Amino acid sequence: MRMRAFLTFVATGAFALAGCNGGKVTHPYIAVTGGDPNHGKVLIDQYGCGACHIVPGVRGARGLxxxxxxxxxxxxxxxxELPNSPSNLIRWIEHPREVEPKTAMPDLGLTEDQATDIAAYLYTLRGPEGTRWIE
Ligand code: HEC
Structure with missing residues (x-):
């Protein structure tokens, strides 16, 4: 699965580079984990990430x-700690304390598939052109 996520990332990145449309570059990160961003959004809500994080698009996710x-x-x-790549993001979401033993972020017991969906959602969060703000 980790390798598949990486390969999808590379393939999508290459496509994005080739696929500029009318001066707008297709964003290279969107949905590149192979996960389901809509399910990821539901999981972010269910697992309470919003108690600790502001997550644009997720109602009530205003934690600081x-x-x-x-x-x-x-x-x-x-x-x-880690370069922002799909496989590293999935790893962080699944096991933050393997990466940084003293982090306040708990290991929430997510499966790799769940972490992959959550990562897919986080990669839909773009800068100014596609701005989404707090709900
Ligand atoms: C108890 C609080 C807490 C919860 C719950 C929590 N996190 Fe975190 N999270 C943190 C803290 C604190 C950091 C900063 C870690 C560091 O830099 O050491 C962090 C860092 C992150 C980062 C990296 C952010 C960056 O700017 O580099 C991501 C992504 C992330 N969390 C996603 C999630 C997701 C997704 C969930 C739910 C599945 C979640 N977190 C649940 C506290 C939490």
């Missing part, structure tokens, strides 16, 4: 314990 997840597809790093 962790960083706001706005513009997440534009981020360079994840938690200041």
């Amino acid at each position: 314990v962790g960083p706001p997840l706005i513009y997440f597809s534009e981020r360079t790093m994840i938690a200041g």
